Amino acid sequence: MTPGGRVLRGLAGVSVVTAVHAAVNVRLLRTPAADPPPTAARVRVVVPARDEETELGGCLDALAAQTGVPQLQVVVVDDGSADGTAAVARAHGAAVLAATAPPAGWLGKPNACAQGAAGAEDVDVLVFVDADVRLAPHAVAAAVALLDAHGLDLVSPWPRQLAVTAAERLVQPLQQWLWATLLPLRVAERSPRPSLAAANGQFLVVRRSTYERAGGHGAVRGEVLEDIALLRAVKRAGGRGVVVDGSTLAATRMYDGWPALAAGYEKSLWAALGGSPAGSLAAAAVLTALFVLPPLTGSRAGVVGYLAGVAGRAVTAHRTGGRVWPDSLTHPLGVLALDLLLLRSVLGHRRGTLHWRGRTLDR
Known part of the structure; x- marks a missing residue:
């Protein structure tokens, strides 16, 4: 097996682990009572x-x-x-x-x-x-x-x-x-x-x-x-x-739609994944390697990686009230869209041009 093939199999294996972890996590997610008792709390x-x-x-x-x-x-x-x-x-x-x-x-x-x-x-x-x-x-x-x-x-x-x-x-x-x-x-x-x-x-x-x-x-x-x-x-x-x-x-x-979504995510995404621009970019690179690159290869390992990403997305959506199908099938495209928003957020943060509701967001 070539070094590239071994890397791809490794990425697919990690993707499977993340899907399993998501499935376990949503089973452990604390669930509120449908009919809670009255509370005396103020x-x-x-x-x-x-x-x-x-x-x-x-x-x-x-x-x-x-x-x-x-x-x-x-x-x-x-x-x-x-x-x-x-x-x-x-x-x-x-x-x-x-x-x-x-x-x-x-x-x-x-x-x-x-x-x-x-x-x-x-x-x-x-x-x-x-x-x-x-x-x-x-x-x-x-x-x-x-x-x-x-x-x-x-x-x-x-x-x-x-x-x-x-x-x-x-x-x-x-x-x-x-x-x-x-x-x-x-x-x-x-x-x-x-x-x-x-x-x-x-x-x-x-x-x-x-x-x-x-x-x-x-x-x-x-x-x-x-x-x-x-x-x-x-x-x-x-x-x-x-x-x-x-x-x-x-x-x-x-x-409501891409312009509002882009503005909302750009204001904070630079800090969302890794706590800093560098950390967020590194986290985005890992997510892209796991959930975007494997499907592009068309190999068996790539298909496994793709299906693992779809599975993790599907079980999470099912548990949290989201739309499961066909949206989960577009998971790699969602990660790519997140990459784009992150890059715009990091650039805006570095330039000091981020704003929200008429206020500049500087730190």
Whole structure:
């Protein structure tokens, strides 16, 4: 066998291992109760909102329909909106806090979340929800029940990602596939290592005492991926947290088409895979070698590598509420699209041209 053939067989073997790991991981994924018991916890939901006039009403309607949480308060943090975000919040009966501009060294979302969580001494649990997320009626009670049942300090119920256009269907499912493939969930749940972390700030639930012990959003003030950084801060403070199944608790359509998707991913993807531009590029190179190059060879090992990638993608999508077929068959194209977005993100980061919702993202 030629050296190239041995390399290709090795890559295919690793791809098979990642598929098996994804299958095991999704079996171990913490699952919320469909009918959770009522909670006596005092809960504050913080909704950071910047120019969310069209999305906020649906989010607040879902929060008003929550069951099993008799002590629930909702605070909308109007993060300098130029539209009718604050008016929509008031029309839905939510408390509205006008956020002050981010101080030097702070990014917008951590600043808004920190202000929404301030003065919560009478609260047991903090919940952070994005305005484009729609919660099921039992979502908050079920998330709190997961905290209590497993002795956790933070849970990140990953919402079901609604993907409509071809670009969304290529890229969005990679979110869940990445942590299912790369992160050993039960080890990460128990381990104090900050590097073993995955979280999604679209719906994030944390004990208030642990949040404050970890420094809150002030500890992650300049992080473009403040959700993962917050979980890492919780781990450093001695807490435990993990991503959990949120497909039955929440749903969201993050981006509508390629332009919005590209802008959203470019703002943060440079730090998403390896924690830095160099680390992310290295991780992308490995993913490309495993899931893109083998199918291009047309060899038997290449076919095995391709099928392993499809299998890992399929079992993850099935478990997390995504579309399984035919989308899983395009997995190599999705990884290539991710490569393109990553390169654009790294270049934008180096040039200092990244921005989001009218603000420059510099560190």
